[in-house]
Amino acid sequence: MSAGGHPLEPNPEEMRALGDGALDLLVRFVEGLPTASSADLDGALELGRELRATPPPEEPVPFERALATVERAAAKAIETAGPGYLAYIPGGGLFTSAIGEFLAQGLNRYTGISSVAPGLAAIEAGVIDWLCDLFDLPEGSGGILTTGGSLANFSAVVCARSTLSEDFVNGNVYASEQAHHSIAKAVRLAGFPPDALRLIQCDDALRMDADALERAIAADRDEGRRPCLVVGSAGTTNTGAIDPLPRLAEIAEREGLWLHADAAYGGFFQLTERGGERLVGIERADSITLDPHKSMFLPYGTGCLLVRDAERLRRAHSLGATYLQDLEVDEDLPSFADQSPELTRENRGLRIWLPLQLHGIGAFRRALDEKLDLAEIAYERLRDVPELEVPWRPQLSNVAFRLRDGGEEDNRRLLERINASRRIFLSSTVLDGRYTLRISVLSHRTHGDRIEEAVEIIRTEARRAS
Numbered sequence: 001m002s003a004g005g006h007p008l009e010p011n012p013e014e015m016r017a018l019g020d021g022a023l024d025l026l027v028r029f030v031e032g033l034p035t036a037s038s039a040d041l042d043g044a045l046e047l048g049r050e051l052r053a054t055p056p057p058e059e060p061v062p063f064e065r066a067l068a069t070v071e072r073a074a075a076k077a078i079e080t081a082g083p084g085y086l087a088y089i090p091g092g093g094l095f096t097s098a099i100g101e102f103l104a105q106g107l108n109r110y111t112g113i114s115s116v117a118p119g120l121a122a123i124e125a126g127v128i129d130w131l132c133d134l135f136d137l138p139e140g141s142g143g144i145l146t147t148g149g150s151l152a153n154f155s156a157v158v159c160a161r162s163t164l165s166e167d168f169v170n171g172n173v174y175a176s177e178q179a180h181h182s183i184a185k186a187v188r189l190a191g192f193p194p195d196a197l198r199l200i201q202c203d204d205a206l207r208m209d210a211d212a213l214e215r216a217i218a219a220d221r222d223e224g225r226r227p228c229l230v231v232g233s234a235g236t237t238n239t240g241a242i243d244p245l246p247r248l249a250e251i252a253e254r255e256g257l258w259l260h261a262d263a264a265y266g267g268f269f270q271l272t273e274r275g276g277e278r279l280v281g282i283e284r285a286d287s288i289t290l291d292p293h294k295s296m297f298l299p300y301g302t303g304c305l306l307v308r309d310a311e312r313l314r315r316a317h318s319l320g321a322t323y324l325q326d327l328e329v330d331e332d333l334p335s336f337a338d339q340s341p342e343l344t345r346e347n348r349g350l351r352i353w354l355p356l357q358l359h360g361i362g363a364f365r366r367a368l369d370e371k372l373d374l375a376e377i378a379y380e381r382l383r384d385v386p387e388l389e390v391p392w393r394p395q396l397s398n399v400a401f402r403l404r405d406g407g408e409e410d411n412r413r414l415l416e417r418i419n420a421s422r423r424i425f426l427s428s429t430v431l432d433g434r435y436t437l438r439i440s441v442l443s444h445r446t447h448g449d450r451i452e453e454a455v456e457i458i459r460t461e462a463r464r465a466s
């Protein structure tokens with residue numbers, strides 16, 4: 001690299017060649033997604049060993065060779081970017097967001113403290129303002145972009161913990177049995193003792209049983225414990241169940257508890273009319289976790305925490321340091337470093353802002369509406385398959401099903417056969433103590449044709465299994 005100038009600074013011509021090479025790879029990749037295998041891990045272990053055993057070279061290698069290695073490494077994978085990826089919670093990965101990220105990294109502006117790059121910090125703050133508005137949060141609300149839902153949940157738990165000041169060993173946190181395990185992780189990382197988390201039973205629709213929550217809080221108070229936080233799931237990972245948020249808000253308000261809504265999966269359905277109706281009550285939460293890398297289709301690495309009173313977020317996270325004394329605090333703009341565990345991190349605003357500019361909010365609303373329709377279609381079609389039971393009508397875009405007469409082994413084999421089609425890729429969970437398969441429709445690249453195909457594959461394999 002760079003015959004003339006500094007060896008670490010490619011010249012303009014080289015920069016263009018690098019950009020062209022990378023772009024060419026990505027365009028071929030996205031073009032190939034509709035026909036790509038939904039999973040190809042043949043020989044992945046050997047490839048992994050080889051790649052890991054290759055140390056970085058002392059002298060430069062040509063870009064083509066490095067690119068070829070990247071392409072070869074990426075090829076052995078579950079195709080999480082493709083239309084057949086219906087496992088866990090998909091996102092797809094918007095190309096326009098990748099371009100936003102490229103710009104952000106190329107510019108390498110520091111946006112942790114707003115006075116260093118007020119313009120770019122304002123873009124990020126503007127995205128957060130838009131999200132606060134989307135959830136009807138009042139003046140004084142704010143938030144941070146994180147690397148994902150897990151860290152957003154962590155900061156929410158830290159905020160809620162601060163309501164107990166330093167004396168939180170007797171603190172209690174409440175979440176449903178269907179809550180995401182990142183809540184339990186956050187409670188542990190925030191320093192609560194292992195028994196602080198109370199998992200509340202669910203009703204038949206897998207939503208938190210609010211009466212059971214009230215009983216648990218009362219029982220804990222009777223024992224002299226200090227309840228501090230209720231976590232409501234706004235779309236569970238397993239089935240998309242939405243806890244009774246208005247009831248939880250009432251209880252939290254009456255009991256003086258922090259209410260956190262974990263909407264990492266379900267949050268952006270708020271953009272749709274149906275989603276807004278189903279998520280009602282979320283606007284009363286003290287904090288909300290969102291995952292733009294799920295329901296906004298962004299590439300992995302972007303989560304978000306919104307907080308009703310941003311000052312609480314700041315108080316829970318800010319500490320000063322003498323070596324930062326030159327940095328002015330901007331009165332109008334939040335400094336993200338004061339509101340999060342991080343000091344230095346990449347500018348995360350452009351990767352959300354650019355897709356919103358280039359596609360418009362309407363494109364997201366329509367794509368999410370389509371996912372709700374597709375899940376409904378999958379649910380109706382699978383219910384017509386006599387070998388299957390499909391116990392829960394989707395509240396959002398996840399559909400769980402299993403063999404009517406089959407144990408764990410049979411269902412496990414069914415999943416293997418379905419995934420062996422290499423056209424779709426599903427994952428499993430345990431519900432009612434039974435091994436259960438699930439479809440999660442959330443990639444912006446998944447449309448009706450792939451869902452029809454998925455149903456056909458599942459129908460055929462379910463018949464074979466019985």
Ligand SMILES: *Cc1c(COP(=O)(O)O)cnc(C)c1O
Pocket residue numbers: 089147148149150151153180182233235236237262263264265291303
């Ligand atoms: C995915 C998910 C999380 C965790 O988010 P990450 O971005 O994977 O860290 C938390 N809660 C729910 C409901 C989720 O679906």
